[in-house]
Amino acid sequence: MAALSFETRSEPVRGSHRVTHAPALIAASGPGASYRFLEFFTAQIRNPHTRRAYARAAAEFFDWLAAKGVKQLAAI
Incomplete structure (x- = not known):
């Protein structure tokens, strides 16, 4: 999965953990x-440190799911 970023860009920067x-x-x-999903990170989490930590955790989780071959949310 590409990195998450809160900035608007066409291609996310790997390792930035921004949505x-x-x-x-x-x-x-x-x-x-x-x-x-995007609203959760941008509207629900006000503290930037918490937002970055959650974004990093989400990126790692979805990378793990991809590595395990999970193709649907229902499989989680």
Whole structure:
């Protein structure tokens, strides 16, 4: 999975752990799921340190899921 980024850019910067787009597994569930994923990181978490930590944890989790071959959220 590409890094997460809160800045708007067409291609995320690897290793930045900022949210610009939802992971492929989330995106495959539709635009509503992608919107909610991004909204969680941008609207629900005010503290920038917590936001970065959660983004890093989410990136690692979705990388792990991809490595295990998980293709659908229902499989989690």
